[in-house]
Amino acid sequence: MKKKQSIKYLFALLPFLILVGLFEVLPVISIIVRSFMPQGGAIGVTLENYIRIFTTKLYQSAIWNSLFIAVCSSAIGLAVAFFGAKAAYEKGGTAKKIFMSILNMVSNFSGVPLAFAYIIMLGNTGVFTLIGQKLRIGFLAEFPLYSVVGLMITYIYFQIPLAALLLIPAFESIKKEWKDAVGLLGGSSRTFWFKVGLPVLMPSILGTFSTMFANAISAYATAYALVMNNLSILPIRISEQFVGDVVQNPQLGGALAVVLMLLMVLSILINEKILQGNRRKRHA
Amino acid sequence: MHKKKKGIGNGLVLWIIGIYLLFPLLLTFLYSLFTEWITILPEGFSLNGYAELFQDSYFWQSIGRSLLISIVPIVLCTVAVLLAMYVVVVYLPGLDKIMRTICTIPYAIQGVILPISVLGLYANAPEPFSNRVFMLVCTYCIVVLPYIYQGVRNNLNAVHAPRLLEAAQMLGAGKFYAFWKIILPNITSGIMVCGKLFPDRTDVSVLSHAPVGSACQRGYCGPVRRDAADFSGSFRTAER
Amino acid sequence: MSYIEFKNINKFYGENQVLKNISLNVEKGQFVTLLGPSGCGKSTLLRCLSGLEEISSGQIIMDGKDITDLEPRDRNIGMVFQHYSLFPNMTVEENIAFGLKMKKKSKQEIAKKVKEAMEMVELTGKEKEYPDNLSGGQQQRVALARSIVQEPKVLLLDEPLSAIDAKLRKSLQNSIKEVHKKLGLTSIFVTHDQDEAMVMSDTIHLFHEGKIEQSSDPITMYTSPVSKFAAAFIGNYNILTEQEFEKVTGRKIHSPEGIAIRPETLQISDGKTPEAEYVFEGVITDNTPKGNVLQYHVDVNGIPLKVDVVFRSKVLFENGNRIRISVADHNCIRL
Numbered sequence: 001m002k003k004k005q006s007i008k009y010l011f012a013l014l015p016f017l018i019l020v021g022l023f024e025v026l027p028v029i030s031i032i033v034r035s036f037m038p039q040g041g042a043i044g045v046t047l048e049n050y051i052r053i054f055t056t057k058l059y060q061s062a063i064w065n066s067l068f069i070a071v072c073s074s075a076i077g078l079a080v081a082f083f084g085a086k087a088a089y090e091k092g093g094t095a096k097k098i099f100m101s102i103l104n105m106v107s108n109f110s111g112v113p114l115a116f117a118y119i120i121m122l123g124n125t126g127v128f129t130l131i132g133q134k135l136r137i138g139f140l141a142e143f144p145l146y147s148v149v150g151l152m153i154t155y156i157y158f159q160i161p162l163a164a165l166l167l168i169p170a171f172e173s174i175k176k177e178w179k180d181a182v183g184l185l186g187g188s189s190r191t192f193w194f195k196v197g198l199p200v201l202m203p204s205i206l207g208t209f210s211t212m213f214a215n216a217i218s219a220y221a222t223a224y225a226l227v228m229n230n231l232s233i234l235p236i237r238i239s240e241q242f243v244g245d246v247v248q249n250p251q252l253g254g255a256l257a258v259v260l261m262l263l264m265v266l267s268i269l270i271n272e273k274i275l276q277g278n279r280r281k282r283h284a
Numbered sequence: 285m286h287k288k289k290k291g292i293g294n295g296l297v298l299w300i301i302g303i304y305l306l307f308p309l310l311l312t313f314l315y316s317l318f319t320e321w322i323t324i325l326p327e328g329f330s331l332n333g334y335a336e337l338f339q340d341s342y343f344w345q346s347i348g349r350s351l352l353i354s355i356v357p358i359v360l361c362t363v364a365v366l367l368a369m370y371v372v373v374v375y376l377p378g379l380d381k382i383m384r385t386i387c388t389i390p391y392a393i394q395g396v397i398l399p400i401s402v403l404g405l406y407a408n409a410p411e412p413f414s415n416r417v418f419m420l421v422c423t424y425c426i427v428v429l430p431y432i433y434q435g436v437r438n439n440l441n442a443v444h445a446p447r448l449l450e451a452a453q454m455l456g457a458g459k460f461y462a463f464w465k466i467i468l469p470n471i472t473s474g475i476m477v478c479g480k481l482f483p484d485r486t487d488v489s490v491l492s493h494a495p496v497g498s499a500c501q502r503g504y505c506g507p508v509r510r511d512a513a514d515f516s517g518s519f520r521t522a523e524r
Numbered sequence: 525m526s527y528i529e530f531k532n533i534n535k536f537y538g539e540n541q542v543l544k545n546i547s548l549n550v551e552k553g554q555f556v557t558l559l560g561p562s563g564c565g566k567s568t569l570l571r572c573l574s575g576l577e578e579i580s581s582g583q584i585i586m587d588g589k590d591i592t593d594l595e596p597r598d599r600n601i602g603m604v605f606q607h608y609s610l611f612p613n614m615t616v617e618e619n620i621a622f623g624l625k626m627k628k629k630s631k632q633e634i635a636k637k638v639k640e641a642m643e644m645v646e647l648t649g650k651e652k653e654y655p656d657n658l659s660g661g662q663q664q665r666v667a668l669a670r671s672i673v674q675e676p677k678v679l680l681l682d683e684p685l686s687a688i689d690a691k692l693r694k695s696l697q698n699s700i701k702e703v704h705k706k707l708g709l710t711s712i713f714v715t716h717d718q719d720e721a722m723v724m725s726d727t728i729h730l731f732h733e734g735k736i737e738q739s740s741d742p743i744t745m746y747t748s749p750v751s752k753f754a755a756a757f758i759g760n761y762n763i764l765t766e767q768e769f770e771k772v773t774g775r776k777i778h779s780p781e782g783i784a785i786r787p788e789t790l791q792i793s794d795g796k797t798p799e800a801e802y803v804f805e806g807v808i809t810d811n812t813p814k815g816n817v818l819q820y821h822v823d824v825n826g827i828p829l830k831v832d833v834v835f836r837s838k839v840l841f842e843n844g845n846r847i848r849i850s851v852a853d854h855n856c857i858r859l
Contacts, residue, residue, distance in 0.1 A: 009371055009460075016368035019361070020386055020429070023422045027401030028393060034404065080301065087297035099298050106305045117308035120315050127311070127321070161305065211391075218395025235396040242400050250404050257397045264392045443612065450576050451609035451667075453596040455674065456626030469613045 028261075035254035049255035058232060063259065066234040069152050070217035074209055077159030082205070084164045089171035100168065107161040111221030118145060118154050118226070146227050154222055159212050166211065170204035203275055210271045214264045234260050353417070357424035361432050362475060364425075366468070369436055373445050373467075374459045387433035390426050399423055432475075439474035443467065525588065527552035527710055528573070528678065533582035535568055542568050543579075544734040550712065550727075555704050557713045557721040560731030561757070566714045569731075570680050573712070575599050587677060597626075602671030606683040608663040610655040616642075616666050617651040623674035641669035644703055661692040665699065672703060679704075679711045685720065697724060718758050722746060730754055747786070752859050755784035760819075762787060762829050769856075772824045773802040779858035787819060787832035789855035792841070798850035808845045822849065 038046045053059040088096040109117075121128050122143045132140025144150050174197055182192040198205075220235040229236055229244070234256060240246045241253025315321060319328035337343050365387075372379045390398065402423050406413040413419070445467050452462035526549035535543035543565045550556050558566035571577040573584060575596035584592050591599050602623075610619050620641055624634045642648050645665040655663055664684055671679060681700065685693045701724060704711050715721055721728050722742040730737040730745065730753075738750045749755035755763055761784040769783050770776050777783065791798060806824035813819075818835040821828060831849065833840075841847055 009375055012367040012371050015364040019364050019422065019425055023402060024386065024389060024393075024398075024426045024429075027398060027405050028389070030405045031397070031401040083297055084301045087294035087301075091291060091294040091298060095295060095298055099302060102302050102305060106309065109309060113312065114308065117312045120321070121308065121311060125321075157305070157308070160301070164301075214391060214394060218397065220396045238396050238400060242403060253400065254404070257400060260395075260397060261392050268392075444607070444609070447605065447607055447609040448611060450596075451603075451605060451611070452622075453576065454574060454601065454603040455623035455670065456597045457622075458597065466611055466613075470611075 031254045031257050033254075034251050035258045037251050037254075039249055039251050041251075049252045050259075052252060053255055053259060059237060059256065062232040062234050062237045062256075063263075065148055065232055066217050066260075067263070069148060069155060069233065070213050073152050073155035073159050073216050074163075074212035077156050077212060078163050078205070078209055080156075081160050081163030081167055081208075084160070085167035085171055088164075088168055089174070096168075100165070103161040103164050107158070107165060110158040110219075112225040114154060114158060115222050115225035118150070118157075122150070122153075146230070148231065151223060151226060151231065151233075154226060155216050155219065158222070159216060162215060163208050163212055166208045167201075167204060170201055170208075173204075174200065199278075202278060206271045206274055210267050213267045217263060218260060353420055353424065357421050358428055358432070360421070361425040361428050362436075365429070365432050365436050369440065370463050373440060374449060374463055377446075383433070384437075387430050390430050394427065398426060435475055436471065439471035440467070442474070443470045526550060527554075527587060528712075529583075529585040530569070530573075531583040531585065533569065533572065533584070534580045535565075535572060535577070536580045542734055543572070546582075546734075546736060548729060548736065548739070550710060552710055553708045554726045555701070555711045555713065555724060557715060557725040557728045558731060559715060559718060559721040559728050559757075560737075561716055564731040565734040566731045567682055570682055570712060570714050573678075574601055574603050574680055600677045601680060602674060602676035602678070603680040603682065604664070604667050604671050604684045606686050608655070608660075608667045608687075610663055610666055610670075612655055614654075615651065616647070616653050616655070616658070619655070619666055620670045620673055623670065627674065637673050638669075641673040644672070644706065645669045645699055659692075660688045661696055664688060664696060668700065668703065672707060672709070677710065679709045681711065681713045683714055683716070685715070685717075693720075700724065722758075730757065748857060749784060749859070752782050752784075755782075755857070755859060760787055760830060760832070761785065762790075763859075764827065768827050772827050772829070773804055775802065777856070777858070781859040784857045784859055785829075785851060785855060787830040788817075789851055790829065790831045791850050792820075792831060792833065793848040793850055798848070800850035801853040802856070803848065803850045805846060805848050808841050808843050808847060810843060811839060811841075822847070824849070 035049055036045050036047070038044050038048060053063075084099070088099045118126075120126055122140075122145045123129065126143075126145075128140050129143060132138070132143070145153075178196050178200075179189075179192055182196060187195070218235055220239065223231065223233055223236060224239075227236075229240060229246075238253050238256045238260065241249045241256065314326065316333050317329055317331065318326035319330050319332075320326065368383060372383060393401070402419055406419055408414065448466055448470075449459065449462050452466050453459065457466070528550040530546055530548040533543050533546040534541065546565075546569060548569075558569060560566045568577060572579045573586075575591075575594060575598075579592065582592075583590060586599070611622065614622070617638055620638045621634045624637060629637075638651075639648075642651065645668050647662065647665050647669065650658065650662065650666075655666065658666065667684070684700070685696055688696060697720065700711075700713075703709070713721075713724060722745075725742055727739065728742055728745050729739045732753050738745060738754045740748075745754070746758055749758055749761070752763060755761040764772065764783045764785070766777070766779060766783070769779075791800065793803075797803075804824055806822040806829065808820055809823050809828070810821040811818055812821070813835065816835055817832050818839065820831045820833070820841065822831055823829075829849075
């Protein structure tokens with residue numbers, strides 16, 4: 001029988017537990033609890049907030065817009081980033097280093113500054129808008145920046161560096177020997193990528209998509225700076241329940257936040273399901 | 285022949301993406317150098333915008349505040365995580381799974397959700413909780429938590445912390461000494477790098493925009509006027 | 525009274541019992557090897573002695589003292605690990621000096637002892653190097669020096685050569701034996717390599733599924749395995765069932781667990797009538813050169829046998845040749 005060890009070391013856990021308990025666990029629990037409470041602050045359990053969300057056009061469109069923008073910007077951003085990462089991996093050397101530096105630098109360029117940049121490019125008196133008007137290019141002249149499409153273009157911008165930075169390390173796992181083997185067996189570069197490269201990278205690609213989706217669907221600053229309250233997306237609808245000109249309704253805000261959280265968790269679960277399916281196929 | 289072709293193709297892709305990404309930045313910079321831009325080409329080159337900015341005390345205050353609010357949470361969070369990892373690695377390895385879950389949850393509450401929850405919970409609480417800067421710093425701690433945890437964990441794995449601990453114990457060191465004097469020095473360089481790498485994509489601006497009120501907002505985010513120079517300046521201060 | 529006594533050691537990992545009532549004695553100054561396949565419990569027992577693992581029940585006595593409840597650092601035991609576990613942020617010198625620093629020895633004493641230790645492991649000149657600039661073999665020498673410099677009562681070596689290239693292994697084996705001889709340290713060595721065990725040890729304890737299968741000196745372990753497992757693990761035995769033995773030799777003997785015959789004890793007769801108890805004929809099916817030994821694969825009435833001969837000049841028998849083999853009864857070990 002070993003003599004009882006002193007448990008003094010448990011005190012080292014305290015800072016972490018306090019920090020996480022007060023600012024992660026408690027807030028999340030409170031927002032979930034609040035979402036089931038009736039508007040006005042009375043104590044009780046009700047589903048009225050959720051019912052309201054799913055029956056009111058305003059909130060339905062918020063959910064739909066958020067999903068649409070998140071999925072599309074993630075998909076497009078991922079595609080662009082994939083080719084960028086692949087090019088960086090194949091080129092290697094200084095070019096890759098410079099590319100990664102650009103990615104790192106640009107990945108911080110989001111929110112208000114990004115919105116501003118796009119406004120001066122494609123806004124009502126933006127440079128490209130003016131060029132479009134001069135040269136009669138209808139698409140540029142009337143570019144709908146302050147809409148879902150405009151927001152999506154802006155989101156794609158900051159999704160690309162995020163995805164590329166996540167994908168470039170993934171390419172390191174592609175072994176040159178596999179390419180050689182495919183070549184020796186009579187396959188082309190396309191064959192390699194479709195039959196070997198992409199399947200091997202699939203977990204990283206899906207994981208990256210998941211991260212991008214979460215990033216896009218919860219982004220607030222860029223959207224607010226660009227369209228303020230005029231476009232219905234979840235983060236804006238959530239924050240206006242707590243601050244701003246609209247009547248405060250923290251309970252509804254809580255419910256909206258829970259919906260947003262569920263959407264993000266859902267994307268992770270779908271991700272996992274697809275990966276599991278792949279694994280099962282392999283071991284079948 | 286084949287290789288050269290590939291190199292050009294890849295180089296082209298990198299160029300295109302690189303330019304696409306850098307263009308808005310460069311344009312913003314150009315915008316800050318001219319006073320008028322209503323036709324295709326700008327007019328009136330002037331560095332006055334910057335001169336004004338650098339002389340504005342609010343600007344420097346907001347830079348200082350931003351730096352503070354960036355650095356303090358990173359330090360706090362790192363210390364908290366290191367202390368917790370000390371317990372997990374040396375005494376209770378079973379806790380690692382729980383820690384990993386706790387440090388992954390912030391991904392699901394990123395963006396608006398966390399600041400709004402914190403706000404809702406502590407806005408009417410006693411000091412210091414209702415202090416906006418306090419809330420901001422603590423929320424930011426949670427935002428960076430996954431990155432710091434990942435960084436510390438990766439470093440501990442790379443250095444094979446349990447093996448070093450065992451060797452140190454066999455040589456007469458206590459567990460405490462072994463962790464803080466042997467393992468920590470081997471991971472500090474890694475942590476430094478991690479601190480620079482994690483994306484600053486923190487929409488904690490919600491917290492600063494919303495509850496902080498206009499006075500503090502000016503202080504934190506810099507004068508948010510639709511003036512060319514001001515905007516270029518506030519690009520450095522917002523979102524940190 | 526032995527120097528180290530393990531008394532009825534049991535160890536559980538959850539439901540899994542890894543050590544089953546192990547009782548073992550080690551005499552002072554001996555070089556003892558714990559041998560066995562992966563997962564048999566040998567490393568676990570070593571780590572229990574070091575204090576890095578706790579035993580579920582039993583007692584460990586060292587030099588007359590019960591050390592069962594002592595912390596590793598209070599047991600005065602040195603340990604060398606499979607992956608060296610050198611401190612990457614310290615030079616070779618600092619690594620070796622670490623244990624002495626913990627004991628708060630004076631600077632001069634530390635310098636002197638470190639120099640001696642480095643000479644003993646033949647690493648002089650590498651004092652200021654960092655571990656990742658050294659080869660695997662050199663790193664392990666540093667680890668060895670680091671353990672012996674604190675003058676422990678016992679030295680534990682947990683598969684120290686498994687991560688090292690085959691060629692380098694030989695020289696390190698010699699270094700370890702040298703150190704053991706010079707310092708007279710009681711040493712316990714864990715390995716899964718039977719050749720290594722035989723080269724290095726005074727006594728070998730063969731582990732199988734948490735129990736000790738056999739404990740003896742290397743020669744006895746090699747020539748007289750007590751069970752099928754022991755015979756299969758040590759050396760290259762031909763293991764036959766009773767029926768197979770009858771098929772080969774034409775004679776019946778009683779040994780339900782089987783009969784083990786060493787390949788080198790099967791004599792290929794050169795024409796003269798052999799004087800062994802069992803004589804039979806077989807056909808050569810293949811041969812495998814193994815350096816200084818040539819192994820013939822022989823088919824005797826459908827039973828494959830391996831026959832080892834010292835490789836003097838050339839392969840004497842071709843595939844398809846019919847040969848006569850003899851073996852003495854005392855070389856047919858009943859298991």
